[in-house]
Amino acid sequence: METTTDIFEGKHSLLITNVVADGKAVDIFIDETGTIAGFGEYERKEHKGDAEFIIDGDHALALPGLVNTHTHAAMSLLRGYADDMILQDWLSQKIWPLEAHLTGDDVYLGTRLACLEMIRSGTTAFNDMYFFMEDAARAVDESGLRAVLSYGFIDLFSEDKRETECKATENLVTHIRNMKNSRIKASAGPHAIYTVSKEGLEWCAKFAREQKIGTHIHLSETEKEVQDCIARYGMRPSAFLDTCGILTPRTVAAHCCWLDEAECTLLKKRGVSVSHNPASNMKLATHRAMPYPLLSAAGVNVCLGTDGCASNNSLDLFEEAKIAALLQKFYWNDPTILPAQEALAMATVHGAEALGFATGGLTVGAVADIVLVSTRRVCNTPLHNATSNLVYSCNGGAVDTTICDGKVLMLEGKIPGESAIREEAARASYELVRRERYS
């Protein structure tokens, strides 16, 4: 590396030398538009004179940036605030009362903290659903990451509330369009079938279709959700959502623990992507693992998510890939299910496909969303099989360089402004708890 003075300022042409991708030693040249313009064994000869900065990869493993397909980023402020409780009590006694005191500034600072954690652990894109999303968008814009942002639409079956939620969804889409930032997209975010009326779901489906945007929803997280749906609508959740028009190739459905076989076939038919959130499911004890064998047999695009930080409690997708592989093997009683290669694909290419970011992996012409995982770590020693180490022994702490859209966000473990982001988020979190306590 020539200098660190302003590699973090804006985009530069970059030559990354001496990294390993798919088992081969390569150099990667990224042009000033943020596109991979050279990829191979001899790029350093070809592009040495063109690059403003040269990053010595030092035998690191180069991967496409990881993609977190379900989270509530600003919930990073609630990390460790309440654990080990029954889902309903956890929500009604701890999470919702605190969230009632959230401000736009809190969401901005919490999202900044989440982005910092994602950059540090190699995630370059995420799918977010929360409130005060204009403030979240500001944090994402500054962070350099990619995101799809949805306002969590919750009408609680009330017509008045529905109007407010429709307006908030429309406002967010307009706001994000006006930002003109190609890294940030809006989507519709009907929270779930137990918090949104049929009319609300139908409105979201129509709106998403008209605006040509995605839809982000929680689906079949608990058995109660399935049973209540059958009692209320006479059909299982996926079939019901289909009648509302929610299931499309631009839809990401999170959790999906309680799907049956017919629902897996239906999701495939509609082109829906399923986001597996194994840590959150185990922590809140959903009592059934997402049926990966059925979804994979049906050919559904299955990707990975961490869920919000209060139910995980980290945003580290490397850890999530390991937990996914282990949970699937354990729950379905078969160690051949979800091998490391598939778990890593869920965290990378399948996630990019789900969010419609044509990041395309590590090839010439693809946008440069690249992370470098150090091989000078215990977790990568010995290195018989890079994929095995990445999923089963390393976590996000082994990432030392993160590049998104051709811009360097972390270099050799260094992220500009990190301590201020941490300190301001911590202060906002303690202040939020204080407001709730004395309200």
Ligand SMILES: [Zn+2]
């Ligand atoms: Zn969630």
